[in-house]
Amino acid sequence: MAGIGGSVTCARPYSGRMSIDESPSPLRTVHGACHHDCPDTCGWTVTVDDSGPLPVAVKLRGDADHPFSQGELCPKVNRFIDRAHSPDRVLHPMRRVGPKGAGEFERISWDDALAEIASRLHDVIDTHGPEALLPYSDAGNQSLLSMFGSGGRFFHHLGASQLERALCGVTVGAGVSMTNGSGASLEATEMVHSKLIVLWGTNTRLTNRHLWPTIEAARADGARLIVIDPIRTLTAEAVDVDAGDRFIQPLPGTDIAMMLAMMHVIIRDGVTDHEWIAEHTVGFDELRVAVADWTPERAAEVCGVEASVVEALAVDVATTRPTALRTLIGPEHHTNGAMFFRTLACIPALTGAWRDRGGGYSRSVGHWTESQIDMDALARPDLMPSPAPRTLNMSRIGEVLTGGDGTAEQPVHAMIVWNANPLVTVPNAELTRRGLERDDLFTVVHEQFVTDTARYADIVLPATTQIEADDIVFPWGHLWVTYNEAAILPMGESVSNTELFRRLATAMGLDEPALHADDEALMRDALPTVDLAELRAAKWLRAPYPADGRPFGDPGGDTPFPTPSGRVELASDALEQMGQPRVPTFVAPAEGPHGDAATLAEFPLQLLTPKQHSRFLNSSYAQLPKHGPAEGSPFVEMCAADADSRSLADGDLAVVVNARSTVEAEVRVSERLRPGVVAVPFGWWMAHHRDGHVANSLTNDSLTDWGGGVAYSDTLVQVRRA
Numbered sequence: 001m002a003g004i005g006g007s008v009t010c011a012r013p014y015s016g017r018m019s020i021d022e023s024p025s026p027l028r029t030v031h032g033a034c035h036h037d038c039p040d041t042c043g044w045t046v047t048v049d050d051s052g053p054l055p056v057a058v059k060l061r062g063d064a065d066h067p068f069s070q071g072e073l074c075p076k077v078n079r080f081i082d083r084a085h086s087p088d089r090v091l092h093p094m095r096r097v098g099p100k101g102a103g104e105f106e107r108i109s110w111d112d113a114l115a116e117i118a119s120r121l122h123d124v125i126d127t128h129g130p131e132a133l134l135p136y137s138d139a140g141n142q143s144l145l146s147m148f149g150s151g152g153r154f155f156h157h158l159g160a161s162q163l164e165r166a167l168c169g170v171t172v173g174a175g176v177s178m179t180n181g182s183g184a185s186l187e188a189t190e191m192v193h194s195k196l197i198v199l200w201g202t203n204t205r206l207t208n209r210h211l212w213p214t215i216e217a218a219r220a221d222g223a224r225l226i227v228i229d230p231i232r233t234l235t236a237e238a239v240d241v242d243a244g245d246r247f248i249q250p251l252p253g254t255d256i257a258m259m260l261a262m263m264h265v266i267i268r269d270g271v272t273d274h275e276w277i278a279e280h281t282v283g284f285d286e287l288r289v290a291v292a293d294w295t296p297e298r299a300a301e302v303c304g305v306e307a308s309v310v311e312a313l314a315v316d317v318a319t320t321r322p323t324a325l326r327t328l329i330g331p332e333h334h335t336n337g338a339m340f341f342r343t344l345a346c347i348p349a350l351t352g353a354w355r356d357r358g359g360g361y362s363r364s365v366g367h368w369t370e371s372q373i374d375m376d377a378l379a380r381p382d383l384m385p386s387p388a389p390r391t392l393n394m395s396r397i398g399e400v401l402t403g404g405d406g407t408a409e410q411p412v413h414a415m416i417v418w419n420a421n422p423l424v425t426v427p428n429a430e431l432t433r434r435g436l437e438r439d440d441l442f443t444v445v446h447e448q449f450v451t452d453t454a455r456y457a458d459i460v461l462p463a464t465t466q467i468e469a470d471d472i473v474f475p476w477g478h479l480w481v482t483y484n485e486a487a488i489l490p491m492g493e494s495v496s497n498t499e500l501f502r503r504l505a506t507a508m509g510l511d512e513p514a515l516h517a518d519d520e521a522l523m524r525d526a527l528p529t530v531d532l533a534e535l536r537a538a539k540w541l542r543a544p545y546p547a548d549g550r551p552f553g554d555p556g557g558d559t560p561f562p563t564p565s566g567r568v569e570l571a572s573d574a575l576e577q578m579g580q581p582r583v584p585t586f587v588a589p590a591e592g593p594h595g596d597a598a599t600l601a602e603f604p605l606q607l608l609t610p611k612q613h614s615r616f617l618n619s620s621y622a623q624l625p626k627h628g629p630a631e632g633s634p635f636v637e638m639c640a641a642d643a644d645s646r647s648l649a650d651g652d653l654a655v656v657v658n659a660r661s662t663v664e665a666e667v668r669v670s671e672r673l674r675p676g677v678v679a680v681p682f683g684w685w686m687a688h689h690r691d692g693h694v695a696n697s698l699t700n701d702s703l704t705d706w707g708g709g710v711a712y713s714d715t716l717v718q719v720r721r722a
């Protein structure tokens, strides 16, 4: 790739804050936190060598004092210094000189880059109106300023289209809220008190590894483990059948049927907590009627598991105290994704599990950690014109850029991308690619590397890494809000996400003061009740969470559930008003084994594209020499029966195909998958795939039932010899 690389130098004198030891040693330690979109938000320490003309980060290690991560990082971030110092870092602005996608760029100055961007954006706004401008960003860096504090003010002030960020987690929250009134849930380390832990569609040992010691501690204290996943994952491998643990392997997208049958059994057998139901729920009678037909046999048929397994699961969950049902994100990626979580959240209400410390339902703790953030003061939606500009869903960026989703009349003509790599991470990637190829689309990408998305940019701008800017990380996997101190100066000419938008505002001649607030002012606006100096000195603070460990305490009286009825809503008027079923209901995904018969006949296999590699974090590491090659190369995984029936053997070259695209990959025959389900790991880039198509070239961009998420995992394919 032309124009990438260059020497690692600092463009301007250091002006940030550092905690400097008084010792004469040229080495000092700086405290920080991992910025990745990962539940663990590990604390780290960076050793900085000040003996040269510029500070150099020489070591990055887990912070042994960090209450959650306790000194360990992970195979992704252990080599973070290599990532920051990679010769492939984008270190200065670049302008595209070849065709879109070719990755040919020339170096330009910041002044030239800003002048060109300002002029193109002014043109777009003058010719097509401000809604022709679309900001696109996700959680590449999920710190406060980098994710929530950058871009908002700038685009609101301009009146640009708004972006719905719903690829991850939003659907879970939307689902649970319809039952419990909010996304509040059991904090995961509270599971140390549990006697039954059900990991339902979450691959804890891979995706949430620092929670595993909690689970092991509970097991050492007698807890049993049940893992429910269509893939026999690393986490499923931890199941010890002799100790009473179980692994349940349903067909993807069918779990709601299993939950309905569980509730059927729980109600049939009278193992409900009558008192709790009477005091804290509404709609029990409606729910009872709704699950009356959902016998374990019927669910078994839908899910492809034994009826006795469903029956036993129901009994275990209802009769073990405390029981914790634990999820993260995986199951939201189906068209019935929100209903999955709405339904799951009903189960602890039937069994009275919320009574117990270590009982109930556990997910993201953003509800607790982010309660301290004043998002409006940070992003300033009040700067938007009235009526508010349209909102476009990031999950549908391919449609949005090619005239779908209401954009035919009013197309997007300019897009600024930061903190995201949509070409690799959004479903239906070939449609996204067609959008990015448009000649009449002006694209700016602010990045650390020339990602697949950046290859389609007109201008690429250099972004700092987490060791180059101060920020605060609000975790979603634990309660420790952790301060990240800059360890070194921004490398090359890179700038942080907030500095990017200050520069763009200046270049566009926007003098609204809010657009020029410095990072400290932004932090103060966002966190009116937090003493920033104290947080920086303490390194972390624990977000407020109920002292007795139970997320809802003793609901009723002073602390009703925050639903319209003040109770857990087993039946919901609000859902009915949204055009959704009032009570938990199984709706089979259209692209799935119980959906459209014609599609199924042509493409009979369900495709999952999970996070699979311990050295990858979404799309962020496949390109690095100590990461990608160590994970091998992309493959399509299938069971022996499905391979045999296609005359495929381990190592054969196959093509995975559906109406959206093809992906060529080597066959890996494995015992992790059941017949009818295949998997291609997510995270590899175009260049790693033989035909340049990524896993998401195949995936479904249909939206979830509600919540705005997307159904990656409702994807049918056929696999053939290539």
Ligand SMILES: Nc1nc2c(c(=O)[nH]1)N[C@H]1C(S)=C(S)[C@@H](COP(=O)(O)OP(=O)(O)OC[C@H]3O[C@@H](n4cnc5c(=O)[nH]c(N)nc54)[C@H](O)[C@@H]3O)O[C@H]1N2
Pocket (backbone or CB within 6 Å): 037, 138, 139, 140, 141, 146, 167, 168, 329, 418, 419, 420, 421, 422, 424, 425, 426, 427, 446, 447, 448, 449, 451, 463, 464, 465, 466, 497, 609, 610, 611, 617, 618, 619, 620, 682, 695, 696, 699, 712
């Ligand atoms: N098929 C399939 N697709 C999926 C998923 C799946 O399981 N299967 N998972 C989905 C999920 S859960 C998620 S969260 C999304 C993630 O989707 P993304 O957020 O788009 O992916 P990431 O690789 O986490 O980060 C994107 C980019 O952010 C850049 N970046 C990091 N820090 C900074 C910074 O400070 N500034 C700037 N400007 N850039 C920075 C990185 O270099 C990286 O290229 O992917 C989704 N896509």
Ligand SMILES: Nc1nc2c(c(=O)[nH]1)N[C@H]1C(S)=C(S)[C@@H](COP(=O)(O)OP(=O)(O)OC[C@H]3O[C@@H](n4cnc5c(=O)[nH]c(N)nc54)[C@H](O)[C@@H]3O)O[C@H]1N2
Pocket (backbone or CB within 6 Å): 037, 038, 039, 168, 200, 201, 202, 203, 204, 206, 207, 208, 228, 229, 230, 231, 233, 251, 252, 253, 254, 255, 327, 328, 329, 330, 331, 334, 608, 610, 611, 612, 613, 614, 615, 616, 617, 618, 619, 683, 713
């Ligand atoms: N190593 C590594 N760690 C990561 C990431 C990474 O890329 N690599 N990404 C981070 C991010 S952004 C996130 S959001 C978290 C996500 O953390 P998790 O939610 O734990 O991970 P996922 O792989 O998205 O999904 C978990 C499981 O859901 C299963 N699943 C899919 N469909 C269904 C279904 O219908 N029913 C059931 N029961 N299970 C289903 C998949 O097979 C998968 O094993 O992980 C984070 N941690």
Ligand code: SF4
Pocket (backbone or CB within 6 Å): 034, 035, 036, 038, 039, 040, 041, 042, 069, 073, 074, 075, 076, 077, 209, 210, 617
């Ligand atoms: S990616 Fe996750 S596990 Fe790895 S260091 Fe960052 S927060 Fe910790």
Ligand SMILES: [Mo]
Pocket (backbone or CB within 6 Å): 037, 167, 168, 169, 329
């Ligand atoms: Mo995610």
